[in-house]
Amino acid sequence: MARSSAQARERLIEGTRQLLWDRGYVGTSPTAILERSGVGQGSMYHHFDGKPALVLAAEERSAELMQAQIREVFTAEMSATEKISTYLLRERDVLRGCSVGRLTSDPEVMANDALRTPVRQTFAVLHGYLVEAIIEGCASGEFDPGLDAHEVASTVAAVIQGGYALARAEQSAEPFDQAISGAIALLRASSPLRG
Amino acid sequence: MARSSAQARERLIEGTRQLLWDRGYVGTSPTAILERSGVGQGSMYHHFDGKPALVLAAEERSAELMQAQIREVFTAEMSATEKISTYLLRERDVLRGCSVGRLTSDPEVMANDALRTPVRQTFAVLHGYLVEAIIEGCASGEFDPGLDAHEVASTVAAVIQGGYALARAEQSAEPFDQAISGAIALLRASSPLRG
DNA sequence: GTCTATACGATGATAGAC
DNA sequence: GTCTATCATCGTATAGAC
Numbered sequence: 001m002a003r004s005s006a007q008a009r010e011r012l013i014e015g016t017r018q019l020l021w022d023r024g025y026v027g028t029s030p031t032a033i034l035e036r037s038g039v040g041q042g043s044m045y046h047h048f049d050g051k052p053a054l055v056l057a058a059e060e061r062s063a064e065l066m067q068a069q070i071r072e073v074f075t076a077e078m079s080a081t082e083k084i085s086t087y088l089l090r091e092r093d094v095l096r097g098c099s100v101g102r103l104t105s106d107p108e109v110m111a112n113d114a115l116r117t118p119v120r121q122t123f124a125v126l127h128g129y130l131v132e133a134i135i136e137g138c139a140s141g142e143f144d145p146g147l148d149a150h151e152v153a154s155t156v157a158a159v160i161q162g163g164y165a166l167a168r169a170e171q172s173a174e175p176f177d178q179a180i181s182g183a184i185a186l187l188r189a190s191s192p193l194r195g
Numbered sequence: 196m197a198r199s200s201a202q203a204r205e206r207l208i209e210g211t212r213q214l215l216w217d218r219g220y221v222g223t224s225p226t227a228i229l230e231r232s233g234v235g236q237g238s239m240y241h242h243f244d245g246k247p248a249l250v251l252a253a254e255e256r257s258a259e260l261m262q263a264q265i266r267e268v269f270t271a272e273m274s275a276t277e278k279i280s281t282y283l284l285r286e287r288d289v290l291r292g293c294s295v296g297r298l299t300s301d302p303e304v305m306a307n308d309a310l311r312t313p314v315r316q317t318f319a320v321l322h323g324y325l326v327e328a329i330i331e332g333c334a335s336g337e338f339d340p341g342l343d344a345h346e347v348a349s350t351v352a353a354v355i356q357g358g359y360a361l362a363r364a365e366q367s368a369e370p371f372d373q374a375i376s377g378a379i380a381l382l383r384a385s386s387p388l389r390g
Numbered sequence: 391g392t393c394t395a396t397a398c399g400a401t402g403a404t405a406g407a408c
Numbered sequence: 409g410t411c412t413a414t415c416a417t418c419g420t421a422t423a424g425a426c
Contacts, residue, residue, distance in 0.1 A: 026222045042392050104360040105300035107218055119364045144384040154370050155377030162357030165299040169314045175349050182350030189339040190384035237410045
């Protein structure tokens with residue numbers, strides 16, 4: 001594979017990824033992709049069959065990046081509370097939201113199994129690590145041992161995604177930060193060992 | 196105002212509302228609105244200045260309906276736990292999501308103060324009732340009195356919106372239901388009176 | 391591999407008849 | 409108030425030269 005080829009492909013994927021993140025599937029036009037990527041039309045249709053193929057590649061890139069960030073936090077040596085808090089409090093561009101979660105609002109993406117897969121898998125990875133951490137925290141007395149780990153894992157993941165929605169409605173990161181703080185407070189308050 | 200006029204206006208608003216709910220701002224075309232509403236093009240541009248005006252009317256309708264549902268639950272005579280649980284567990288078309296929250300994914304809507312207002316206000320109404328209920332529950336011993344009501348209110352609202360995202364990714368209501376159950380369990384587990 | 395030219399339907403709106 | 413005709417622009421893609 002020639003060097004310039006790989007570069008154009010790469011630029012197309014990254015440009016599409018950024019546009020998808022902000023504007024979703026319908027809101028992202030080939031023309032806009034070309035402008036942002038700085039490549040020509042012929043180049044785009046040489047590297048990709050069409051918009052869906054390019055979008056899939058961009059989604060897979062976002063999914064990889066997100067999953068790497070998740071893994072980095074949850075495979076560190078920390079207590080359950082620390083792992084969850086670290087993930088919840090990690091730096092984020094709150095008003096921009098989640099590059100993967102954003103896609104759940106696109107009917108075209110959700111209606112297509114191939115396009116939906118990277119989203120589903122990324123949420124599954126996060127869910128798995130959260131379940132593990134919650135089971136660990138329940139065993140150590142950090143959380144109420146009566147909690148259902150799968151339920152609480154879904155709750156925590158939902159708080160993140162929903163927090164972005166609240167923040168955008170206010171055009172402020174504050175509702176997101178509040179929602180996260182509240183979730184951490186609730187987890188802590190569930191501990192049978194709490195003061 | 197003539198009867199047929201009010202009907203066409205009404206059908207346009209409702210048609211736009213339904214399309215917005217499922218497909219968002221960019222995904223909703225005038226043509227699609229006309230088809231769904233069963234009115235002609237001339238009629239549409241007679242009643243509304245253009246797409247943004249029609250969208251605003253549709254958003255305001257969704258906001259009214261949502262706020263009425265919220266009010267109905269939170270002004271009933273129930274304990275704090277019951278009010279919150281009733282709202283969280285009320286019947287929903289989970290895979291369709293929230294007609295108001297959906298709009299937070301539309302950059303065109305969020306970038307325009309007028310179009311963003313119905314969303315902001317609806318979230319504010321929910322937040323207000325949740326804060327009230329949580330303060331009440333903290334006072335009655337249903338919840339941990341050390342909780343920050345504003346934080347937990349944001350958490351609860353975020354769980355709903357985020358639950359829809361998780362559900363769509365799986366094309367199943369289960370993650371939503373889990374997230375809700377987990378949130379209720381965490382609130383209960385925070386009670387200083389718990390067994 | 392990348393470019394330019396070309397095509398065609400959809401989008402969002404206006405004009406004027408009725 | 410509603411209808412049909414018309415319009416400029418955009419979205420998505422193909423063709424063929426280089």
